[in-house]
Amino acid sequence: xxxYPVVQVFLYALLTALATSLGALPFAFIPTLxxxxxxxxxxxxxxxxxxxxxxxxxxxxxxxxxxxxxxVAIGVFFMLVTQRIIRDRGHEGxxxxxxxxxxxxxxxxxxxMTVHSxxxxxAVGVSxxxxxxxxxxxxLAVAIHNxxxxxxxxxVMRPQGASILSCMWWSFLSSVPQPLAAIPAFIFVSRxxxxxxxxxxxxAGAMVFMVLVELLPEAYERAVARSVAVVTSLxxxxxxxxxxxx
Amino acid sequence: xxxxxxxxxxxxxxxxxxxxLTASLGPVLLVVSTRHIKRTLGHANALAAGMMLGIGxxxxxxxIQAAAVGATLGAAxxxxxxxxxxxxxxxxxxxxxxxxxxxxxxxIVHATAEGIALGAAAALGHTMAVxxxxxxxxHNASESAVTASQMTMAPHSGRRDSFLAVLSNLPQVVIGxxxxxxxxxWPxxxxxxxxxxxxxxxxxxLSELLPASYHGAGRTGxxxxxxxxxxxxxxxxxxx
Numbered sequence: 340x341x342x343y344p345v346v347q348v349f350l351y352a353l354l355t356a357l358a359t360s361l362g363a364l365p366f367a368f369i370p371t372l373x374x375x376x377x378x379x380x381x382x383x384x385x386x387x388x389x390x391x392x393x394x395x396x397x398x399x400x401x402x403x404x405x406x407x408x409x410x411v412a413i414g415v416f417f418m419l420v421t422q423r424i425i426r427d428r429g430h431e432g433x434x435x436x437x438x439x440x441x442x443x444x445x446x447x448x449x450x451x452m453t454v455h456s457x458x459x460x461x462a463v464g465v466s467x468x469x470x471x472x473x474x475x476x477x478x479l480a481v482a483i484h485n486x487x488x489x490x491x492x493x494x495v496m497r498p499q500g501a502s503i504l505s506c507m508w509w510s511f512l513s514s515v516p517q518p519l520a521a522i523p524a525f526i527f528v529s530r531x532x533x534x535x536x537x538x539x540x541x542x543a544g545a546m547v548f549m550v551l552v553e554l555l556p557e558a559y560e561r562a563v564a565r566s567v568a569v570v571t572s573l574x575x576x577x578x579x580x581x582x583x584x585x
Numbered sequence: 586x587x588x589x590x591x592x593x594x595x596x597x598x599x600x601x602x603x604x605x606l607t608a609s610l611g612p613v614l615l616v617v618s619t620r621h622i623k624r625t626l627g628h629a630n631a632l633a634a635g636m637m638l639g640i641g642x643x644x645x646x647x648x649i650q651a652a653a654v655g656a657t658l659g660a661a662x663x664x665x666x667x668x669x670x671x672x673x674x675x676x677x678x679x680x681x682x683x684x685x686x687x688x689x690x691x692x693i694v695h696a697t698a699e700g701i702a703l704g705a706a707a708a709l710g711h712t713m714a715v716x717x718x719x720x721x722x723x724h725n726a727s728e729s730a731v732t733a734s735q736m737t738m739a740p741h742s743g744r745r746d747s748f749l750a751v752l753s754n755l756p757q758v759v760i761g762x763x764x765x766x767x768x769x770x771w772p773x774x775x776x777x778x779x780x781x782x783x784x785x786x787x788x789x790x791l792s793e794l795l796p797a798s799y800h801g802a803g804r805t806g807x808x809x810x811x812x813x814x815x816x817x818x819x820x821x822x823x824x825x
């Protein structure tokens with residue numbers, strides 16, 4: 340379980356963060372992102388994340404079904420508490436020079452991005468406890484999933500006149516917590532092998548929560564539910580197949 | 586690859602009928618809970634979606650174990666067929682349902698997918714059949730509350746809606762028996778059938794149940810409801 344060097348875990352997680360910057364590239368060719376395309380990007384990301392979560396739960400239940408479920412519950416609870424803290428902090432006034440609702444929105448976006456990335460980084464780190472195949476598939480899923488996230492960051496920055504390089508840089512920065520979270524998560528499950536199903540469940544719970552709270556509702560707002568469903572379902576199935584054969 | 590004791594056609598018939606009959610409870614919930622009805626229905630949809638995701642997880646895990654490529658192809662086919670059926674019947678054109686009968690048609694389509702799941706699960710063994718039928722029973726109660734609410738643009742009648750809810754769920758008994766027969770005669774079909782039911786479940790969950798639940802209640806409550814329901818179903822099946 341602890342056969343993997345920490346550097347490898349860091350590099351895998353860094354790769355997922357770097358993939359986020361690829362989301363800026365389409366803006367070199369198109370001026371803006373249509374709502375329909377944004378919806379499909381979100382739907383694809385949702386399918387990838389759900390597929391990755393399935394993989395984490397399958398691996399977790401091999402080590403302990405109850406512990407995995409407890410891990411899922413902790414993951415969901417963690418995200419709930421974070422949401423609550425963000426909401427409460429938003430009323431306190433000033434943040435980075437902005438006040439009131441503007442400050443709350445900015446804080447919300449930054450903290451959500453960080454927590455979001457933290458959960459994904461933890462998933463990559465924990466997945467090394469389940470073996471190289473699981474680690475590779477989860478890394479791949481998170482990396483591909485990050486591209487639409489970079490797309491979302493760039494979609495806000497590009498119309499304001501930001502350069503492609505700047506969009507790529509800020510997209511990458513939004514995912515920097517991933518390599519930082521992956522290492523402690525990996526060390527934790529390596530030192531305490533009994534924690535592995537809890538860790539796998541935690542990562543799955545946090546990711547499913549993000550899919551249900553952020554990705555899917557935003558996709559439904561921009562495209563017909565049928566189209567969102569077909570894209571998400573087929574991506575999820577593709578992800579399951581990839582996990583099986585990788 | 587039967588797990589535990591084998592199931593019989595009689596098991597499929599009785600379990601399927603029991604699951605279909607619980608659909609009658611949904612409209613009762615609708616009569617009892619007149620306050621905050623939109624929110625109640627949102628949560629009912631979330632629970633139904635979570636159970637469908639949980640059962641989907643159980644089915645696809647078994648399907649991949651039986652035949653990975655077959656199960657995946659079956660899953661993709663399940664998604665595509667359900668999408669095509671929705672487009673052809675105009676299901677999901679509007680969120681609230683756009684007539685008295687269209688929600689009923691949607692419920693029949695759901696019941697067909699559930700029948701495939703029940704039949705394929707029964708081919709895996711008696712325990713799996715009981716787990717899937719039990720989950721479908723709970724799911725049907727939540728689902729029929731929503732279906733009834735969409736049909737009540739006409740004068741409301743709990744008894745009539747309960748009857749229609751059970752009736753719309755009867756295809757799952759017939760399809761369940763048919764699929765069970767096919768899967769036991771040709772074991773090679775089990776993987777694709779399990780995959781097909783998973784694909785259909787995921788698509789239905791994402792195209793109908795989840796959008797409707799977001800429409801009725803907040804994102805956070807829905808996320809918690811779906812995750813808890815899916816987790817419990819997955820745990821029950823893992824420990825059964």
